Amino acid sequence: MSNDSKRTTIRDIAEVLNLSVSTVSRALQGNSRISKETIDAVKRTAEKMDYYIHGPAAALRKGHGNNIGVVVPRVDRQFFSNIIGGIEEVLRTNGFNTFIYQTQESYENEKSGVQAMLNAGVEGLMISVSVETKDISHINRFSRSGRPVVFFDRCMDDSETCRVMIDDFAAAYKATEHLLANGCRKLVYFGGTQNLFMYRNRREGFEQALLDHGFAPGDIHVIDGMLTRKKGYDSFRELYEAKQIPDGLLAASDFSALGSILFMKEVGISVPDDVCVVGFANESFTEFMEPPLSSIEQFAGEMGKKTAEMMLRRFTGVQSAETIILNSELKIRKSSQRTIK
Amino acid sequence: MSNDSKRTTIRDIAEVLNLSVSTVSRALQGNSRISKETIDAVKRTAEKMDYYIHGPAAALRKGHGNNIGVVVPRVDRQFFSNIIGGIEEVLRTNGFNTFIYQTQESYENEKSGVQAMLNAGVEGLMISVSVETKDISHINRFSRSGRPVVFFDRCMDDSETCRVMIDDFAAAYKATEHLLANGCRKLVYFGGTQNLFMYRNRREGFEQALLDHGFAPGDIHVIDGMLTRKKGYDSFRELYEAKQIPDGLLAASDFSALGSILFMKEVGISVPDDVCVVGFANESFTEFMEPPLSSIEQFAGEMGKKTAEMMLRRFTGVQSAETIILNSELKIRKSSQRTIK
DNA sequence: TATTTTTGTGGAAACGTTTGCACAAACTTT
DNA sequence: AAAGTTTGTGCAAACGTTTCCACAAAAATA
Known part of the structure; x- marks a missing residue:
C-alpha cells in the first residue's frame, strides 16, 4: 500500500542538526527545558524537511491520541449535521480531531462503526444510536476499554450512561x-x-x-x-x-x-x-x-457543544454519570x- | 486521559496459552502456518479476554493502517452526504474505515482537516474543496507523503490530479x-x-x-x-x-x-x-x-462509489492521473x- | 535407515515516538 | 573558592504489533 519511504522522522531531523532524537522531540513540543535557539532551529528544519508527526506512533507511546469518534445514524439530517458542527467546534478548540461514522440506521453498521473506532484508538465515543438498536453490548465493550462514552439525543434508558437530550x-x-x-x-x-x-x-x-x-x-x-x-x-x-x-x-x-x-x-x-x-x-x-x-x-448546534463538553469533562476525571436536558422551542x-x- | 490499564494485548493471550506473541499474532491473522487448533484456541481466548487490536501499533509496524479520510465542505447537503454514503459502502466492503471531516466551507478548516488526516495516518484522501480554496499546497503536502489523493465534484483545474466529476x-x-x-x-x-x-x-x-x-x-x-x-x-x-x-x-x-x-x-x-x-x-x-x-x-451515491473505487485502484499500483466524468440527468x-x- | 521436505512454533528486531533518568556545563549562592 | 542550583542535552527503554529468520519435530522421500 502507501509507500512511506519518503517520510521524514525526528531521527532525520536529529541527524541534520546533530542533536539527539529526544531533544528534537522535546523541541517540537516546545518543552521549556530546551533553549529557544534549539527550538527555533528544530522547528525550522522540520518545516523545511516537510516533517509531520506520525500520530499512531505518538499515540502508541503516549497511550492516547487526540481523535474522538462520533457515530450517528445519518449525516444528511440537518439535525445531526448541526450537532456534528457543534461537536467539531468545541473539540477543535481543545486540540481534538473529530471522526464521524454514519450507521445509516443499521444495527450491523453501528457495531462495525463502534468497533472501528475502538481499533482506531479514539479517545472517546459520542453516539446517537440507530433505530434498530435495542442492545448496547457493543457500546459497553467500548466502555470497558476505559474510554468515555456520551450518548446524545438517541439515548438508551440506562441511568449508568452519560446523556445529552432534549426535553x-x-x-x-x-x-x-x-x-x-x-x-x-x-x-x-x-x-x-x-x-x-x-x-x-x-x-x-x-x-x-x-x-x-x-x-x-x-x-x-x-x-x-x-x-x-x-x-x-x-x-x-x-x-x-x-x-x-x-x-x-x-x-x-x-x-x-x-x-x-x-x-x-x-x-x-x-x-x-x-x-x-x-x-x-x-x-x-x-x-x-x-x-x-x-x-x-x-x-442541535447547542446540543453538539454540550455533548462535546461533557466528553471533555470525562477526560478531566469526572466519573459520575450525568444527564443534561436541553430546552426546545x-x-x-x-x-x-x-x-x- | 484514557486509562488503558485494562487493555488486553497479544502478550497477555500468549501468556495464558503458553504460546509466543508471534504465534498469537499469526493466529489472529489466520496465517496458514499455524495449526487449526492453535488458531481456534487463540481466537477463543482473545474473545474471552475481550481483546481488540491496537490499530495504531499495528499501523506503526506495518507501515500502513486501514483508514481513509474524506474531507467535504459540509455534510448537511444531501449531495455530499449521499456521496459519503457511496464511499462508505465500497470502502467498507474492502476493509477500510471512512473518516469524515467537514470544513464548513472554510479554507482554514480545510487546512487543519487535511493535516489532521495526515497526522492520523490515513491511507488516502478524498476531497471536495471549499469555496474559499484557491491554493492546494496543503493537499500537495499530503500527496508528497506518497499517499493517493482523489478529488471529487469540487476539483481543481489541474491535470495532475485524480478526479471524479459531473458533466x-x-x-x-x-x-x-x-x-x-x-x-x-x-x-x-x-x-x-x-x-x-x-x-x-x-x-x-x-x-x-x-x-x-x-x-x-x-x-x-x-x-x-x-x-x-x-x-x-x-x-x-x-x-x-x-x-x-x-x-x-x-x-x-x-x-x-x-x-x-x-x-x-x-x-x-x-x-x-x-x-x-x-x-x-x-x-x-x-x-x-x-x-x-x-x-x-x-x-451522488454513484459518484461516491466511483471515487472510492478510484482510490482503491491507486492502492493497487495504478499511477497515472485519471478523470472520470459522470452523467447527470x-x-x-x-x-x-x-x-x- | 538416511536424507529431504513440510509443518508449526519461537526469538528478536523494527516501526516512530515520548519520557524518566543521568549528567556535564554554566551559573548562584555562601 | 566550594557548594549548590539551574539549564540544556543525551541515553535507552517502552508502547503493541508484525515479520524475518531460525529451528525442532514430524512426515515424506530416497
Missing part, C-alpha cells in the same frame, strides 16, 4: 397544547420506535397533555414507527381510507409530517384548515414548504394556525 | 436548452465561485447553449458567487429593483434557486408563468417545495414547465 416530554406536551388551542379535538400522534427513550418521552408528553385536558385514555390515538416520509404518507392514507381523519397531527419527525401533508394535498385535505400539523426537529425545509410546517426547534408556522371555528 | 458543462447546456424550449428568451445564470473548475464548466455550458441558439454574447447575463439561499434571494431582488427581471433562471445551486423563488413569491412574480427556474443538485426539498423545482440530478418539474405563449 422531549415537554416539547411534545407543549406542541399538543398548541394544537388544542387551535381548536383541534381529534388528535393523532405519529411516533418513533419505542425502544428509543426519546420517542417514548415524546409519546408520553402527547398523552399526558391530552389527559390533562380532559381526554379519556381511549381518545388517544398513537401510531408508532413513523420516521420517514414514506411512512408518514402511508399511515395517513390508512387513516383516510378508514375514514379516521383527525383534525390535528403531531409527528415525531418532520419527515413523517411532510409525508402526511403530501398525501393530504393529493386528496384535497387542507392544512391547516382541515388538519393542523406539527413536526419535530425543525429541519430547514419546514420553513419553505407549502404550507410552512410548525415544528420543534431542538438547537415550538416554532409556530402556518401548518398549525387557524382561526378557531 | 457540468453538458448538464448546464441541457438545462439551458430546456429553458429555451419552454419559451424563455431572457435568461440569467446564477453561478458559483469561478476558482472552482466545476462552476466554470457550468457557466460555459450555459453560455455555449445560448450562443448555439443564436444569442449574442452581450445577451448573456451571468451573476457569480451564488451558492446560498440568501445570496439567491438578494441577487434576484437586485434584478427586480433594477427592473431587469428575466423570464428564465438557471442556478448553479438548488439553494440559490430556492432563495430566488422565495423572493419572487413575496413580490408576486409567478413561477413558472413569469419566470422558469432550474436548479442544480436535486436536493430532496426540490421535490416538495411549491412549485416543485426542476433540477439536475447528479447521482435533468429532472423536469413544475418550476420550469409552461405552455409556450
Whole structure:
C-alpha cells in the first residue's frame, strides 16, 4: 500500500542538526527545558524537511491520541449535521480531531462503526444510536476499554450512561397544547420506535397533555414507527381510507409530517384548515414548504457543544454519570394556525 | 486521559496459552502456518479476554493502517452526504474505515482537516474543496507523503490530479436548452465561485447553449458567487429593483434557486408563468417545495462509489492521473414547465 | 535407515515516538 | 573558592504489533 519511504522522522531531523532524537522531540513540543535557539532551529528544519508527526506512533507511546469518534445514524439530517458542527467546534478548540461514522440506521453498521473506532484508538465515543438498536453490548465493550462514552439525543434508558437530550416530554406536551388551542379535538400522534427513550418521552408528553385536558385514555390515538416520509404518507392514507381523519397531527419527525401533508394535498385535505400539523426537529425545509410546517426547534448546534463538553469533562476525571436536558422551542408556522371555528 | 490499564494485548493471550506473541499474532491473522487448533484456541481466548487490536501499533509496524479520510465542505447537503454514503459502502466492503471531516466551507478548516488526516495516518484522501480554496499546497503536502489523493465534484483545474466529476458543462447546456424550449428568451445564470473548475464548466455550458441558439454574447447575463439561499434571494431582488427581471433562471445551486423563488413569491412574480427556474443538485426539498423545482440530478451515491473505487485502484499500483466524468440527468418539474405563449 | 521436505512454533528486531533518568556545563549562592 | 542550583542535552527503554529468520519435530522421500 502507501509507500512511506519518503517520510521524514525526528531521527532525520536529529541527524541534520546533530542533536539527539529526544531533544528534537522535546523541541517540537516546545518543552521549556530546551533553549529557544534549539527550538527555533528544530522547528525550522522540520518545516523545511516537510516533517509531520506520525500520530499512531505518538499515540502508541503516549497511550492516547487526540481523535474522538462520533457515530450517528445519518449525516444528511440537518439535525445531526448541526450537532456534528457543534461537536467539531468545541473539540477543535481543545486540540481534538473529530471522526464521524454514519450507521445509516443499521444495527450491523453501528457495531462495525463502534468497533472501528475502538481499533482506531479514539479517545472517546459520542453516539446517537440507530433505530434498530435495542442492545448496547457493543457500546459497553467500548466502555470497558476505559474510554468515555456520551450518548446524545438517541439515548438508551440506562441511568449508568452519560446523556445529552432534549426535553422531549415537554416539547411534545407543549406542541399538543398548541394544537388544542387551535381548536383541534381529534388528535393523532405519529411516533418513533419505542425502544428509543426519546420517542417514548415524546409519546408520553402527547398523552399526558391530552389527559390533562380532559381526554379519556381511549381518545388517544398513537401510531408508532413513523420516521420517514414514506411512512408518514402511508399511515395517513390508512387513516383516510378508514375514514379516521383527525383534525390535528403531531409527528415525531418532520419527515413523517411532510409525508402526511403530501398525501393530504393529493386528496384535497387542507392544512391547516382541515388538519393542523406539527413536526419535530425543525429541519430547514419546514420553513419553505407549502404550507410552512410548525415544528420543534431542538438547537442541535447547542446540543453538539454540550455533548462535546461533557466528553471533555470525562477526560478531566469526572466519573459520575450525568444527564443534561436541553430546552426546545415550538416554532409556530402556518401548518398549525387557524382561526378557531 | 484514557486509562488503558485494562487493555488486553497479544502478550497477555500468549501468556495464558503458553504460546509466543508471534504465534498469537499469526493466529489472529489466520496465517496458514499455524495449526487449526492453535488458531481456534487463540481466537477463543482473545474473545474471552475481550481483546481488540491496537490499530495504531499495528499501523506503526506495518507501515500502513486501514483508514481513509474524506474531507467535504459540509455534510448537511444531501449531495455530499449521499456521496459519503457511496464511499462508505465500497470502502467498507474492502476493509477500510471512512473518516469524515467537514470544513464548513472554510479554507482554514480545510487546512487543519487535511493535516489532521495526515497526522492520523490515513491511507488516502478524498476531497471536495471549499469555496474559499484557491491554493492546494496543503493537499500537495499530503500527496508528497506518497499517499493517493482523489478529488471529487469540487476539483481543481489541474491535470495532475485524480478526479471524479459531473458533466457540468453538458448538464448546464441541457438545462439551458430546456429553458429555451419552454419559451424563455431572457435568461440569467446564477453561478458559483469561478476558482472552482466545476462552476466554470457550468457557466460555459450555459453560455455555449445560448450562443448555439443564436444569442449574442452581450445577451448573456451571468451573476457569480451564488451558492446560498440568501445570496439567491438578494441577487434576484437586485434584478427586480433594477427592473431587469428575466423570464428564465438557471442556478448553479438548488439553494440559490430556492432563495430566488422565495423572493419572487413575496413580490408576486409567478413561477413558472413569469419566470422558469432550474436548479442544480436535486436536493430532496426540490421535490416538495411549491412549485416543485426542476433540477439536475447528479447521482451522488454513484459518484461516491466511483471515487472510492478510484482510490482503491491507486492502492493497487495504478499511477497515472485519471478523470472520470459522470452523467447527470435533468429532472423536469413544475418550476420550469409552461405552455409556450 | 538416511536424507529431504513440510509443518508449526519461537526469538528478536523494527516501526516512530515520548519520557524518566543521568549528567556535564554554566551559573548562584555562601 | 566550594557548594549548590539551574539549564540544556543525551541515553535507552517502552508502547503493541508484525515479520524475518531460525529451528525442532514430524512426515515424506530416497
